[in-house]
Amino acid sequence: METLTYRDALRRALAEAMTEDADIVVIGEEVGRYGGAYGVTKDLIQTFGPDRMIDTPISEPAIVGVAVGAAMTGLRPVAELMYIDFLGMSMDQLANQAAKIRYMFGGQIGVPMVLRTQGGTGRSAGAQHSQSLEAWVMHTPGLRLAMPATVADAYHLLRHSLTLPDPVVFIEHKALYARKEAVDLTAPVPPWGKAAVRRIGDDLVIVTYSRQLHFALEAAARLAETGIEATVIDLRTLNPLDIDTLRAEVERVGKAMVVSEGALTAGVAAELSSRISEECFDFLEQPVVRLAGEDVPIAVSPALEGASVPGVDLIVQTAERLVRW
Amino acid sequence: MQSAEAGQDSGGATGDAGHNRALADLYRTMRRIRSFEERVGELFLRGESAGSMLHLSIGEEAAAAGICAGMRPQDSFTTHHRGHGIFLARGAEPQRMMAEIAGKRDGYCHGKGGSMHIADMGLGHLGANAIVGGGIPAVVGAGLSSKRKRLGSVSVAFFGDGAMQQGILYESMNMAALWDLPVLFVCINNQYGMGTRVDQATRATDFEKRAQAFGLDGRAVDGLDVEAVRQVAGEMIDAARAGRPGFLTVSCYRFFGHARMDKSPYRDASEEAEGRKKDPVAFARDRLIAEALADAATLDQLDAEIGREMDASIEFAIAAEAPEQAAMFRDVFAAGEPEPEPLRTRLDRVLARR
Ligand SMILES: Cc1ncc(C[n+]2csc(CCOP(=O)(O)OP(=O)(O)O)c2C)c(N)n1
Ligand SMILES: [Mg+2]
Numbered sequence A: 001m002e003t004l005t006y007r008d009a010l011r012r013a014l015a016e017a018m019t020e021d022a023d024i025v026v027i028g029e030e031v032g033r034y035g036g037a038y039g040v041t042k043d044l045i046q047t048f049g050p051d052r053m054i055d056t057p058i059s060e061p062a063i064v065g066v067a068v069g070a071a072m073t074g075l076r077p078v079a080e081l082m083y084i085d086f087l088g089m090s091m092d093q094l095a096n097q098a099a100k101i102r103y104m105f106g107g108q109i110g111v112p113m114v115l116r117t118q119g120g121t122g123r124s125a126g127a128q129h130s131q132s133l134e135a136w137v138m139h140t141p142g143l144r145l146a147m148p149a150t151v152a153d154a155y156h157l158l159r160h161s162l163t164l165p166d167p168v169v170f171i172e173h174k175a176l177y178a179r180k181e182a183v184d185l186t187a188p189v190p191p192w193g194k195a196a197v198r199r200i201g202d203d204l205v206i207v208t209y210s211r212q213l214h215f216a217l218e219a220a221a222r223l224a225e226t227g228i229e230a231t232v233i234d235l236r237t238l239n240p241l242d243i244d245t246l247r248a249e250v251e252r253v254g255k256a257m258v259v260s261e262g263a264l265t266a267g268v269a270a271e272l273s274s275r276i277s278e279e280c281f282d283f284l285e286q287p288v289v290r291l292a293g294e295d296v297p298i299a300v301s302p303a304l305e306g307a308s309v310p311g312v313d314l315i316v317q318t319a320e321r322l323v324r325w
Numbered sequence B: 001m002q003s004a005e006a007g008q009d010s011g012g013a014t015g016d017a018g019h020n021r022a023l024a025d026l027y028r029t030m031r032r033i034r035s036f037e038e039r040v041g042e043l044f045l046r047g048e049s050a051g052s053m054l055h056l057s058i059g060e061e062a063a064a065a066g067i068c069a070g071m072r073p074q075d076s077f078t079t080h081h082r083g084h085g086i087f088l089a090r091g092a093e094p095q096r097m098m099a100e101i102a103g104k105r106d107g108y109c110h111g112k113g114g115s116m117h118i119a120d121m122g123l124g125h126l127g128a129n130a131i132v133g134g135g136i137p138a139v140v141g142a143g144l145s146s147k148r149k150r151l152g153s154v155s156v157a158f159f160g161d162g163a164m165q166q167g168i169l170y171e172s173m174n175m176a177a178l179w180d181l182p183v184l185f186v187c188i189n190n191q192y193g194m195g196t197r198v199d200q201a202t203r204a205t206d207f208e209k210r211a212q213a214f215g216l217d218g219r220a221v222d223g224l225d226v227e228a229v230r231q232v233a234g235e236m237i238d239a240a241r242a243g244r245p246g247f248l249t250v251s252c253y254r255f256f257g258h259a260r261m262d263k264s265p266y267r268d269a270s271e272e273a274e275g276r277k278k279d280p281v282a283f284a285r286d287r288l289i290a291e292a293l294a295d296a297a298t299l300d301q302l303d304a305e306i307g308r309e310m311d312a313s314i315e316f317a318i319a320a321e322a323p324e325q326a327a328m329f330r331d332v333f334a335a336g337e338p339e340p341e342p343l344r345t346r347l348d349r350v351l352a353r354r
Helices: A006-020 A044-048 A061-073 A082-100 A135-140 A150-163 A212-225 A243-253 A268-279 A300-308 A312-323 B015-045 B063-069 B083-088 B096-102 B136-149 B161-164 B167-177 B207-213 B224-241 B269-276 B280-290 B296-319 B324-328 B341-354
Strands: A002-003 A023-030 A054-055 A076-081 A114-119 A143-148 A168-173 A180-184 A197-198 A204-208 A229-234 A237-239 A256-263 A288-293 B077-078 B157-161 B183-189 B216-222 B246-251
Touching: A002 A006, A002 A150, A002 B083, A006 A023, A006 A044, A006 A150, A023 A061, A044 A054, A061 A076, A061 A082, A076 A082, A082 A114, A082 A135, A114 A150, A135 A143, A135 A168, A135 A237, A135 A256, A135 A268, A143 A150, A150 A168, A150 A180, A150 A212, A150 A256, A180 B183, A197 A212, A204 A212, A204 A243, A204 A312, A212 A229, A212 A256, A212 A312, A229 A243, A243 A268, A256 A268, A256 A312, A268 A288, A288 A312, A288 B341, A300 B324, A312 B341, B015 B063, B015 B083, B015 B224, B015 B296, B063 B083, B063 B157, B063 B183, B063 B246, B063 B280, B077 B136, B083 B096, B096 B296, B136 B157, B136 B167, B136 B183, B157 B161, B161 B183, B161 B207, B167 B183, B167 B207, B183 B207, B183 B224, B207 B216, B207 B246, B216 B224, B224 B246, B280 B296
Parallel strands: A023 A054, A023 A076, A076 A114, A114 A168, A143 A168, A204 A229, A204 A256, A256 A288, B077 B157, B157 B183, B183 B246, B216 B246
Antiparallel strands: A002 A180, A143 A237, A197 A229
16 A cells, blocks of 8 residues: 555556557646646656657647647647646547547547546636536547546556547546545556446435545445435546446435536536436436536635535535435 | 726827826836735735635736826726736726635625636726636727727737737737737737746747738837837827737746746746846836936835735735625626526425425
C-alpha cells in the first residue's frame, strides 16, 4: 500500500504509459514547462522532453484537431483541455471529427486518442469554468467516456484508455485532485467498462460516478446509522455503460436513485434513470429518482455554487424519503 | 449610459493646461487601478474572495487608462479575465467591484459572475470573460448595432496576447474590416499567457501586422507611457467612429503570477525585476514631478486618499451579504418568465405522490 493523490495517480499512469509506448505524446496548454494547470503533468517534461510534452498556444479547436490527425497517422496523443468548458470551442473537432471518422470512412481507420480534461464545481471558478458537460460527450456516438472517482481508478482507467482503439474522453474532477487514498495499484480492479459496487445494502441503490461517489458513500454511512442500508454503484465509465451491474443490483433491491453533478434536464442522470426504468420495470417499487445539478449556470458565489449541485445532506434526505415512501 | 469617470474624451490635449490635467487624470486613474488590484490581493489573503482565480492587472494600467480616456460615454467594451483595471478606468465603483469579487449580492452581478465575469451595461461593459477570446466577437456585434442604429458608438475588445492564437479573433477582425464597423481591438501584451512567454506561443509576435493583413489599421504602442497610449488610442477610436476599425497592441509586463496561486516558477527573479521596471504608474509619476506638474507631497497625499478609498472597498465587500438561495434560479431567463424548477420542489412532488 502507498498513499497517493488522485493527481499523483494520473501522473503515474501517464508516465508509465509513455515509458512503454513511445507513440504517446501529450498536447495541451501549459502541460509541459508549467506542469499542468492542476499539476497533473508536473515534471513529466524532465523525463519525456518537450517533443512529447507539447505545450500549445491557446487554441483549443486545434489542440483537439491536431490530436485527431496525429492519432490517424500513428501517434497516440493525449490532448488536454484545461477545463471541460472549453469543449464549447472544440466540439467540432471532437464530435464531428474524432467521433465519426471510423464510421464515416467505413471502418478504415480509428482515432486512438485520449482527451483529458476536468470539470465540476468546488473552486468558485464561475459559470465558464465549473460545468459538468459529460452529457455532451455521452450523447455523441463514437466516443468512450471515463470519469474516475477514486485514486486507483484515476490510474487504471487512464492506463486502460491509453490502449483503446477509439477516442476516449477522460473527465477528471477538479475537486478530487488533492484527494489522498491508501492504494495498492497492483491489486485487481474491475475491468474496463465494469462498474464497481462500492457498498452493499438492501434498502436502496445509489448509482453515481466521479466526485458524487464520495458524497454518496458519506451519505450511505450516515444512512446506516439510521438503519438504512444503501448499495452504492460507481459507474467508472459512462461509455461503455455497465447496465448488467445496474440491473442486477436494482432488481435485487427494488429502489434506485441516480446522483450526478451535471444539470438535470436531458443529463446523464436522465439517461441512467431511463435505462434502469426500462430494464428493471418489474422489480421497481418506486420511480427512479434523479439527484443532479440544478438547471442553472454555476454562480461564483460559494453559497450558490455549493447549493446548485447535489451534496451529502440532499442524498441522505432523499434516500430516507425514498426508503420510507 | 452614465458618464464614465475617467472615460471622457476632452477633445484631445488642447494646449498646456489640457495636457497637464490629462496626465494628472491618467495618473490618478492608474493609481486607483494599482491600489484596487493590491486590495484584491489582500481580499484573497484574508480568505474573503470567491475563489482564487483572480487576475491582477498590475503593470498594465496604462493600457486601461490610456485607451479608456479616448472612449466616450456611449461606447461599449468587453474584457478578458484580467479586466478590473479597464472597468475602473471606465468609471466602475470599487466597492461594487470588490463585492462582486467576493461573490456578494451587492456586487455588479449580484455575486454570480465574480472577478472573471464582471459586467455593467450602464457603463457599457458588455462583460468580462473567462474564455480566452470569448468576448471578442461581441464587439463586432456591438459595432453592427451601432452602425445600423446610427448610435455613434465605438466598441472596444480588450484581450491578452494569449487570445492572439484563438481563431475567433481572426473571424472577428475579418468581419469588422469587411463591414467597416466602429470597432477597436486591443491586445494587452503582457508577455505571458499563464506560464507561456509570448515567443513560445507564436513565431510572429508583431501582432499589429496580423491585423493589417485583414485590412485593419494595425498599430503598436509602448504601455509604459500612458500619454503615448492615450494619443494613439484617441486617434484610433476617432477613426473607428468614422467606420475605420483598428487593432492596437500595447506592450507591458505582467508584474505578478497569472492568478493568485501562481508563483511564476517559469521565469526568474532577474527577469521579473527587469520587467517591473516597466512601471507605467511610476513613469507617469516621475513625469508629473519632472515637468513640475505636481510635487511629490501632493502625489503622496493623492495616493493615500486613493488607498483609503480602496481600503473601504474591502470593508464594504466583507460586510456585504451573500446572495440569498432563491437568487440561484433568478436570471436564467428574463424577469417574469418561469424560473427553472428547483430540485427540491420536484422531489417534494415526486416523493409525495401516492
Ligand atoms: C479558451 C480558454 N483557454 C484556456 C483558458 C485558461 N487560461 C486562462 S487565462 C490564460 C492565459 C491567457 O493569457 P493572455 O490572453 O495573454 O491573458 P493574460 O492572462 O496574460 O492577461 C489561460 C490559458 C481559458 N480561460 N480559456
Ligand atoms: Mg498575456
